[in-house]
Amino acid sequence: MILKNILLAFAVVGLIAGCGNQNGTNTNQQVGDSVVSSTDTTASQQQGLVEFEEPVFDFGKVKEGVVVEHVFKFKNAGTAPVILSQVSASCGCTTPDFTKEPVLPGKIGEIKVSFNSLGQVGTQQKIVTVSSNAENRVTTVQIKGVVEK
Structure with a gap:
């Protein structure tokens, strides 16, 4: 049962991290007892011209x-x-x-x-x-x- 809850928590974290952060800003979200953090991706999108x-x-x-x-x-x-x-x-x-x-x-x-x-x-x-x-x-x-x- 504990393993099932842990796997479910990882699945939720994966969904939250993979969805909804399309603008490249830094967001932190509380999921259960864990804090999910996505990093700012604008630095990797910078290019010269x-x-x-x-x-x-x-x-x-x-x-x-x-x-x-x-x-x-x-x-x-x-x-x-x-x-x-x-x-x-x-x-x-x-x-x-x-x-x-x-x-x-x-x-x-x-x-x-x-x-x-x-x-x-x-x-x-x-x-x-x-x-x-x-x-x-x-x-x-x-x-x-x-x-x-």
């Missing part, structure tokens, strides 16, 4: 062989630090360098992109893919323009 000031940079017209550089700045508009895990270019002629430290909420991070126009005559559009732990896990920036002979 990458917002670029200028996701496209048009370098205009340049002569072949010129190296064009541009720094893309982004703000972490989220509530948790953003960590860039990978930044890769669509072409070997484009080289990205990026902020390696976590970017705290409200702070600015940078991605410096260098485009070597040697052998790239004509209209150019190079895409840089940015992977992170942010809410928008994969974002892109692009550098474009015309390379003249």
Whole structure:
């Protein structure tokens, strides 16, 4: 009989803990002689958010062989630090360098992109893919323009 009551108490505790706490707030409820406590889940729901000031940079017209550089700045508009895990270019002629430290909420991070126009005559559009732990896990920036002979 005691075992049956203990199992019933655990079942009730499980139901109470599993239901009704959808807003992530901390609640304590009395069940028999026990206090059931659910923890605040908002901390686990916090995420960073990458917002670029200028996701496209048009370098205009340049002569072949010129190296064009541009720094893309982004703000972490989220509530948790953003960590860039990978930044890769669509072409070997484009080289990205990026902020390696976590970017705290409200702070600015940078991605410096260098485009070597040697052998790239004509209209150019190079895409840089940015992977992170942010809410928008994969974002892109692009550098474009015309390379003249």
